[in-house]
Amino acid sequence: MTETIDSRAYDHLWMHFTRMSSYKDHAVPTIVKGDGAYIWDAKGRRYLDGLAGLFVVQAGHGRAELAEAAAKQARELAFFPVWSYAHPNAIDLADRLASYAPGDLNKVFFTTGGGEAVETAWKLAKQYFKLVGKPMKHKVISRSIAYHGTPQGALSITGIPDAKKYFEPLVPGAHKVPNTNFYRAAEISGVPELGQDLERFGRWAADQVEQAILAEGPDTVAAVFVEPVQNSGGCFPPPPGYFQRLREICDTYDVLLVSDEVICAFGRLGTMFACDKFGYVPDIITCAKGMTSGYSPIGAAIVSDRIAAPFYEGDNYFPHGYTFGGHPVSAAVAMANLDIFEREGLNEQVLKNEQAFRSTLEKLSDLPIVGDVRGDGYFYGIELVKDKATKTTFDDDESERLLRGFLSTALFDAGLYCRADDRGDPVVQLAPPLICDQQQFDEIEQILRSVLTEAWTRL
């Protein structure tokens, strides 16, 4: 029976971002149930969900009230678009998101996911500048190794060469600047002292955005897209002052600052919107994943009144939308999910425990393979290295053997679902549901300790 499910998956279900040839015996691990921080496979084995699905299941699995909110809404009004007519849950949710968002970010344009939100934000930025008489402004700046989604515009903004190479030429006008990987600051900047001075490195990294705007021509640049903590490459938090400097640069050159919070919003860092944690106000927030804790798909671009204003005048409108954007069932689930956030104080829980999560993961620093432990809130990357003293990383062949050939499967077999990623330097990524506490932190640490110790012996 189990074999049948797993092999039927192989036969018909095309797995995303996955080498189909990697499945032993043509069997795809199949997850059938979730409860709290745990998931179960078709063979009845339990795993700790160390990645909240895919940075999504903030409130944990098995929440009956979210399922009931979906059923209630489907019975009442299963579907209506937000094309010219509204429905109550979309209105309530837009109102609520606006109330959580900082500054004058009060206009909510719904999508079905994160990539569409990024796509929407770029199109919106381009049209905004046409409406205000700066029609040349269309380019975007984003950071190297950052992931912003797979639609062709969002993929252009993405800074991962391997994710893009088969689809070139992509949307022109997307330029990359260095990210805030402090562990590799000396290498990235070419200035050894910056490896010792976080604030100076942050200033340098932010200044690269200014350099890119100047190199491209300020009258051609529409927006800068950045995650509050960059996921891809393994959780790069912003150095102190980084976002304040970015805001200043964007204001100087009339460039929109887009905070791509598809992962970082909704409690991942302990605040509804992550820009609040780092004290900046963007012009647009893109978000998705955690808004419903994954019980139904939805995304959004949350736009400032200032940027929205010209779209509300005369004959102007934004010729853009999605059939399922702001879906009534997803909007109802998002409302119920945000009720859970408030009732159970999920953000407060993350803020209370984040130091404990960090300290527990930092215990792993005694292992020879652990080069760096970095992140914020409930969002961490552990960078693996061949030589700690020199920070030497693995070559392609070692990476292949270590990450694909051993680590992902070994961690899963040991009862931890998380992600071993080599889109930048090799990292293990962790982002557990926000209901987790010390018990799960310890479980994560113990499994990682034993599997990483074994990995070292196999090198």
Ligand SMILES: Cc1ncc(COP(=O)(O)O)c(C=O)c1O
């Ligand atoms: C920062 C960021 N932007 C955009 C996306 C794309 O979101 P989606 O997969 O919902 O299209 C992701 C997905 O992980 C993301 O992390």
